[in-house]
Amino acid sequence: MGSRHDVGIGPSSSRTFMNAQFNPETIREDFAIFSTNPELIYLDSAATSQTPKQVTDSILNYYENFNANVHRTIYSIGNKATQAFESAREKVAKFIHAEKSKSVIFTKSATEAINLAAAAWGRKHLSAGDEILITEMEHHSNIVPWQLTAEVTGADLKYIPITEDGELEKWENHISDKTKIVAVTHQSNVFGTVNPIKEIVEKAHSVGAVVLVDAAQSVPHSQVDVQDLGCDFFAFSGHKMLGPTGVGVLFGKPELLEEMDPFLGGGEMIKTVNMETSTWNDIPHKFEAGTPNIAQAIGLGTAVDYLNNMGMENVHAHEQDLLQYAVDILSNISGITLYGNPQNRGGVVSFNVEDIHPHDVAQFLDNDGIAVRAGHHCAQPIMKRLGVSATCRASVYLYNTKNEIDRLASSLEKIKSVFA
């Protein structure tokens, strides 16, 4: 494994700069993609993050040394695989401060996690006259599953509108006795807005509603504590937090998960099966039908180790620094419109260049090696609210530098003169 530290199962502890200053230049050395693409300026971590060697090594280590199915075998590599898979669950539970690891269900993505909750909780608890409350700033993943559930159960789907600054508008007024569930994003993938989840949870609980938090953009970038937030469900994706694709997480309070019926049926999620009926396994296994994403979950566990070694407070502080720097520079370039100006904000900037289509802007930036997202960001209601069809979006992570923001700014200056 060369000079890199061992990333087998168990906690990784030998990272050399643990005590040294947080340094993106050193961090970048862990990411092979930056040496195979030396010109790359990657500003699209809100779409997917890059993967450190430690994570890919841990996946390789599983396949090369103890590849076996989990929870089924009595031979030793099978036990090792089960141990590694369950240890990943514990790492994830600790990372979000869940009280019990059985609250952590491995899914394929944040999208699947939200679909699980919307379908399985919705079926059990919603009927005509009930209200599902979402917001205008949701990702499609936290809109469409609720539309499907509303359709099946007869419940009404309502939403909280957003302000010009990209914040929730008078959210308190929308929570009533009819509200049964509030599904809200922790951090907007378009504006970076960090929503007041704790307050929303308090108000929702006071009317007997539960709260699902879409944490796809918060867990990778800040310290989160599901017990402190008090939320009932909490969904996120591995691939946005330095982990592999193909693994997501649904956290649920055990008492809610226990009363819900399964989402998918198959092996592993049952206790007994006869030809007519079956009984369900205990949580979390009840919700993990079939052979789970073993390698991906192990990889996610290593991503959690990696982030813990960096210190989430350091990651967050670094990104806040880059965000401020980017907002200052970009807002001083004439002809650039920045969208949203929320008070509480993560490392995401949405913008357009006057009279140039965002796809052309992104294409031009790509010629300079700069990767940004252009499009509707899976949030068409926000685009409608802004009165645009698309925006460009630059988003940062622990491996980005101020120099890269400078390069973005000078490339944007160049575009203006080319298209002028």
Ligand SMILES: *Cc1c(COP(=O)(O)O)cnc(C)c1O
């Ligand atoms: C990316 C994202 C999702 C969906 O994540 P997938 O990994 O595509 O399932 C949901 N919500 C937000 C806010 C996101 O940014």
